[in-house]
Amino acid sequence: MNRTQPKRSRILRMAMSDRGLLEEEGRGEPFLVRAVKIALVVALYWFVSITMVFLNNYLLDSKELDAPLFVTFFQCVVSVCLCWVMHALSAFWPACVDFPSIKVDLKVCREVLPLSVVFISMITFNNLCLKNVGVAFYTVGRSLSTVFNVLLSYLILKQTTSFYALMCCGVILGGFWLGVDQEGAAGSLSWSGVFFGVLASACVSLNAIYTKKVMPVVDGNIWKLSYYNNLNACLLFLPLIIVFGEVGPLTSFSRLGDLNFWGMMVVGGVFGFAIGYVTGLQIKFTSPLTHNVSGTAKACAQTVLAVAYYATSKSVLWWTSNMMVLGGSFAYTWVKGLEMKKAPPPRDSSEAGEKLLKGEPGV
Numbered sequence: 001m002n003r004t005q006p007k008r009s010r011i012l013r014m015a016m017s018d019r020g021l022l023e024e025e026g027r028g029e030p031f032l033v034r035a036v037k038i039a040l041v042v043a044l045y046w047f048v049s050i051t052m053v054f055l056n057n058y059l060l061d062s063k064e065l066d067a068p069l070f071v072t073f074f075q076c077v078v079s080v081c082l083c084w085v086m087h088a089l090s091a092f093w094p095a096c097v098d099f100p101s102i103k104v105d106l107k108v109c110r111e112v113l114p115l116s117v118v119f120i121s122m123i124t125f126n127n128l129c130l131k132n133v134g135v136a137f138y139t140v141g142r143s144l145s146t147v148f149n150v151l152l153s154y155l156i157l158k159q160t161t162s163f164y165a166l167m168c169c170g171v172i173l174g175g176f177w178l179g180v181d182q183e184g185a186a187g188s189l190s191w192s193g194v195f196f197g198v199l200a201s202a203c204v205s206l207n208a209i210y211t212k213k214v215m216p217v218v219d220g221n222i223w224k225l226s227y228y229n230n231l232n233a234c235l236l237f238l239p240l241i242i243v244f245g246e247v248g249p250l251t252s253f254s255r256l257g258d259l260n261f262w263g264m265m266v267v268g269g270v271f272g273f274a275i276g277y278v279t280g281l282q283i284k285f286t287s288p289l290t291h292n293v294s295g296t297a298k299a300c301a302q303t304v305l306a307v308a309y310y311a312t313s314k315s316v317l318w319w320t321s322n323m324m325v326l327g328g329s330f331a332y333t334w335v336k337g338l339e340m341k342k343a344p345p346p347r348d349s350s351e352a353g354e355k356l357l358k359g360e361p362g363v
Helices: 008-016 021-025 031-060 068-092 106-133 145-155 163-185 191-218 222-243 247-251 259-285 288-309 316-342 349-356
Strands: none
Touching: 031 068, 031 106, 031 259, 031 288, 068 106, 068 222, 068 259, 106 191, 106 222, 145 163, 145 191, 145 316, 163 316, 191 222, 222 247, 222 259, 259 288, 288 316
């Protein structure tokens, strides 16, 4: 059944009013059906995101193989392969699979390269942070993305931030420092992990800025951008693996012929690819603002699961630091959503999308 596509202005109004496309188009559906659909999509996002974090922690925390760059490189290879698989499926079953046409275009690769450098920095520092701090402290260690969003938006884009949003950033900073203090008091603080977490947070913000600049190169298609980003990353990681001395540990790794190990590596790459899809799916079925709230709640659940799974004991102040980070992130998202509702519509929908997604919690 053919349906007329909603106009861009209508989509923009829905985004600014915190309503998803499904809500606008599904008014004829019973409330229970719509509620079940949304609950299933949110549950899928939580499952993929939390599983990916725990799986990456398992792969990176291996005592036998200390090669985080190789693990990240392999996940990029899997993502590129999956892009070609999806491209082939869309050619055979266009009615079931919607994926853009892709190829190796050196001109596009070159124009996307600056973003790819930021991209590999982001995923590398992100994985190094996870490797050093573990899942429980990961939310706090990677909590400064919102703060860097505000800082870099002012320095690069000359965009100012409201007083209430700055107050939320202050709460996040306070929670970050309290968390670092409590990890130190417990004797489990990894300064290298904290350092990598700060760098990862900065790269997340830079990635958002460069993504907006590069999107016209790939016709505004996020899947094409993901393909070229991962394709460039595969090439950029090769010299880095050699320079940082990971070839030796790889050649002496005892499980190179173990299918279980490679199976876990492939699954990690599949979940890394899938997170992009389920993120877009959650935004489509809810709204950008609701997606951010869901991400904050997911981070809270992820922390509780990590503490329970690894059977660790945490102090009241440690939990307070997590609540400050999550509460500040939630409040910032809410404040920005209210500001978007009050502000006049921007000139194009991409500008609106950028502002609505500002301060999105990391997965």
